[in-house]
Amino acid sequence: MEMAFGTPSPATAEIPLDPPVWNRTLFEMLLDARRRFGGKRPVIEDIQRKPLTYDRVTIGAMVLGRVFAARTAPGEHVGVMLPNVAAVAPVFFGLQAYARVPAMLNFTAGPRNLVAAIANGHIRLVITARRFIAEAKLEDLVAEIEKAATVLYLEDVAKAVGTAGKLRGVADAWRARAIHRRFGAGPDDTALILFTSGSEGAPKGVALSHANLLSNIHQFVRLLSLKPEDSMFNPLPVFHSFGMTVGLVAPFMIGMRVFFYPSPLHYKQIPPLIEESGATILIGTDTFANGWGRMAEPRHFKKLELVVLGAEKIKPATREMWRERFGIELLEGYGVTETAPVLAANTPQHNRIGTVGRLLPGMSYRLEEVAGLADAGRLWVRGPNVMLGYLHGDGRAEPLPGGWHDTGDIVSVDEDGYITIRGRAKRFAKLGGEMISLAAVEAIVAQTWPDNAHAVVAVPDDRKGEQLVLVTDLVAAEREALLAAARQKGVPELMVPRRIVTVAALPMLATGKTDYPAIEAIARA
Structure with a gap:
């Protein structure tokens, strides 16, 4: 394989792209x-059932954007801490209109991670809503944020703007393009700051x-043949790359309607709303889809x-449930925050389970050799969707050498270009000289006990260097049952966890991902 240039995706020749589509802000x-x-x-x-049109979003963006611009400088990173509500759209595009950069904050990450993100992003102003803070009981979190940045509440903005400000916003909406151009923002400038999930x-x-x-x-619209007549149900938070790009920005670009729901964990409430919204497209994760499927009627x-599920x-078990109960074939995709985020996907025409x-x-890829693995490698990717870089101490992005990103x-x-994920580089253990x-x-455990949730981590071991620990919600989990299942499948005992911890x-x-740092802390306790 040519390491300098990589191997182009087989989809590249089949699905031509139109670069002018992304030569804009x-x-x-x-x-x-x-x-x-x-x-x-x-x-x-x-859920308020008050749809926003393109006109209303544009007017709202001009009203709010002017307020935000008065408090910040062009190119400044501005924190946004809001749930999945329609008001996110005018806030997001209001910052874009005046060339400010939204930095989406994960309000579930805890005070330490959130304050660290604010420092890392050089964020001076955080936009949120009093109603959201009260309903989510985030007062203590806001108190910590206020030690590092100024908090601006949308309710206070609405009171301050008044009728005159709203009328000015209507007028500004007619000359929005000219106002935006004054700030000189270009396609290759930073448009968004997202923070990785912190799962590792x-x-x-x-x-x-x-x-x-x-x-x-543009890449996934062409791949999946999405169209304006489609409608999407998005329960994924906008601080998550999947929820942001696919769930917020894409519908505006495609012209499709999107229904925002504030939490994917409301397993009972979501299925009826999917029906009522008339959605033809649903995005989520396996964990969430399993929960929705168990509560839904056909x-x-x-x-x-x-x-389409990712993360x-x-x-x-999830796939079979959806296939048998609803006649729906789940499509698995793959993305990382650093690729904006979609990297690969199965489609109805090209689906390899x-x-x-x-x-x-x-996009192009190359595989870096990994000691002990002959038939797999560490994935590096390059393409127009690969990030500018990670933020460093000065708040600027560190450019990627040659445009290549190491996915880890x-x-x-x-031979047909289908990608199978073998695991994270950090999620391999070396036992008895084997990787x-x-x-x-985890897959072996899931096959043995498919109705429960499991996670496996490696912890230090005085004798062998590392040992595997299974953390599971199955109270009756026993190692002997796992050993028997492993022998039946021809799996070596080396791959059976030495210890089991029930929670x-x-x-x-x-985001629906397993919190592995927390799992590891449980395993080490």
């Missing part, structure tokens, strides 16, 4: 979509450009045409 995209689809077209709605350690600030986001949307998902592997699909068109994932790629994938061990529930991040 996010706010210019909004205005272009408004002109194309009409200002009166509803585009975003939430401290979150890192990721700087994404306008071109990164728009090219990624009629709730009758209109769904496309269900974690789809478990066989057990893989995460093929690399998106316009160990993968294999078959053991912790994800593979009431596994620690999870708001």
